[in-house]
Amino acid sequence: MSRATITVDRDFTAGPVPRRIFGNFVEHMGRCVYTGIYEPGHPDADENGYRLDVLELVKELGVTVVRYPGGNFVSGYNWEDGVGPVDQRPRRLDGAWHTVETNAFGLHEFAGWAKKAGVEIMEAVNLGTRGVEAARELVEYANHPGGTYLSDLRKKNGASEPFDIKLWCLGNEMDGPWQIGHKTADEYGRLAQEAGKAMRLVDPSIELVASGSSNRGMPTFGSWEQTVLGHTYDVVDYVSLHAYYEEKEGDAASFLASGVDMDLFIEGVIATADAVRAKGKHSKHINLSFDEWNVWYQTARQGDDMPATIEARGGWYEHPRIIEDEYNVTDAVVVGTLLNSLLRHGDRVSIANQAQLVNVIAPIRSEENGPAWRQSIFWPFARMSELANGEILRLSTTSDRFETAKYGDADIVDASATWDEENGRVAFFLANRGLDEAAEVTATLRGFDTARITRAEVLTVPEGADRFTSNNEQNQDRVGLKPLSDVSVDGGTLHATLPPLSWAVVEVEVTKA
Structure with a gap:
């Protein structure tokens, strides 16, 4: 059995939990929008065409902010195409994903959906094929109260009140040669x-x-x-990071240690931003927006084709099936560790968006005119969003280690924790990266009097199955959370035994000592 010891102290916190780290992403890509969140005529669609079955799962997932409309898509998108009477909107070719964009769903539809979902909008502007004027005009259209051409046009199009969008992305992945309108750092910075x-x-x-x-x-x-x-420090509040992880060539150990890479990525960007701050003698800090992250099987495709293959088949399609990865137990444990990394760095990572929300590398899947269901990766996100409140606790962790080909040796047990003073709860989020051995975790809570365990759940390999087990349309509940039985609290010490390859949450009722 592997072992890990964790110490937390009431007086050692990293700051408030940034609730925006529980964000997600809706891009006009594949079936994320069309037959995902929006499907007029579906048995569970409302009068606006929003799928209510998907909407309920989004609420259960606990999403706080959603980035829209891209992604690579936004670098060739004219926002004006998605406003006004739907029957007058142009059909366009989207070069990013080699699809036909009908523009039946645009800014007004998304704003209405976001209001129903109870999420904040994070809007991206096109700095690939467009620039200053289009970005400025979109802000005026969306946020100005009225009395100008663009704000009055918004009212004419059905939105009498401003959308009041506060979060804006200045383009997307402009460092990437694949991006429409790719630029050098100097070109993009200016x-x-x-x-x-x-x-x-x-x-x-x-x-x-x-x-x-x-x-x-x-x-x-x-x-x-x-x-x-160097160009934008005085203008912007955040700098973005994107990262996707996958298991390559059966290297499960390196895949399970993906959070090590995320830690290094975050810490590298913080160091660079702070170096620019020092050199420029700036007073403010630039925080981080990790606005695309997830597991994505880009190398070993799990069925659906990428745009290049779609193009090779010939023709342009509306919302084709693109990167609809089916996630298994291993993927869910990795997602849990990535969430741990984001939370541990919550003093500087202020925003994070798992990509994407429905169908496209997503925690939620749906079928046209059919059901919607939770993927395995749904569960760590949902529980952490529900229970990670209050302050981020700084952890002192000592864990047995395991070797990886990509990252050297890494902790077998990965952890994060929060203290919700208002409700008197400490929540631990724990992952056992070991494939074969259970892990015994001992956590000491200094400065707290512990009373009882109020929640203890674990996601692991179902009995009689293997680590590649997943949920699908026919078997929607094979992978999920179940009670964690081997857990106790004695005085100021928590004891838990985690099954091999598992992610768990343990919540303890506490008072100040």
Whole structure:
């Protein structure tokens, strides 16, 4: 059996839990929008075409903010195409995903959906094929109360009150050669600076996210952030990070240690941003927006084809099936560790968006004119969003280690924790990365008097199954949370035994000692 010891102290916290880290992402890609969140004519659709079965799962997932409309899609998108009478909107070719965009769903539809879902909007502007004027005009259309051409046009199109969107992304993955309108760091930095300045002149209350590196392996990583923030530091509030992980060639150990890479990525961007702060003698800190992250099987496809293959087949399609990964137990444990990494760095990671919400590498799946269900990765996100409240506790963790080909040795037990003083709860989020051995965890809670365990649940390999077990349309509940039985609290010490390959949440009722 593996072992880990954890110590937390009431007086050692990293700051408040940033609720925006429980964000997600809706892109006009594949079936995320069409037959995902929006399907007029579906038995569970409302009068606006929103799928209520999906909407209920979104609420259960606990999403706080949703990034829209892309993604690669936004770099070739004209926002004006998605407003006004639907029957007058143009059909366009989307080069990012080689699809036909009908524009039946646009800004007004998304704002209405977001209101029903109870989520904040994070809007992205096109800095690929467009620029300062289009970005400025979109802010005026969305946020200005009235009395101008664009704000009155919004009213004419059915929204008498402003959408009041506060979070704005200045483009998407502009460091990537795959991006429509790809730019050098200097080109993008200057454009983002001017676009951000113009947008703030329309609405000074908005928050802006500069486009950072698309992943830590980019050849320009580090230098990109340094150059871009050199141009934009006074204008923006956040810099973005994107990362996707997958199990390659059966290397489960490295895959399970993906959180190590996320830790290094986050800490590298913080160091670069703070170096720019020091060099420029700035007073404010730039925080991080990890606005795309997830498990994504880009190398070993799990069935659905990428746009290049769709193009090779010939033709352009409306909302084809693209990257509809079916997630298993191993994937869910990795997602739990990535959430731990984000939470541990919550003093600087202020926003995070799992990509994407429905069907496209998503925690929720749906079928056209059919059911919607939870994937395995749904559960760690949902429980952490529900229970991670109050303050982030700084952990002192000592764990047995395991070897990985990609990251060296890593902790077998990965953990994060929060203290909700208002409700008198400490929540531990624990992952056992060991494939074969259970893990015995001992956690000491200093400064707290513990009373009882109020929640103890675990996601692990179902009995008689293997780590590749997943949920699908025919078997929607094979992988999920069940009670964690081997757990107790004695005085100020928590004892828990985690099954092999598992993610668990343990919540303890506490008072100040």
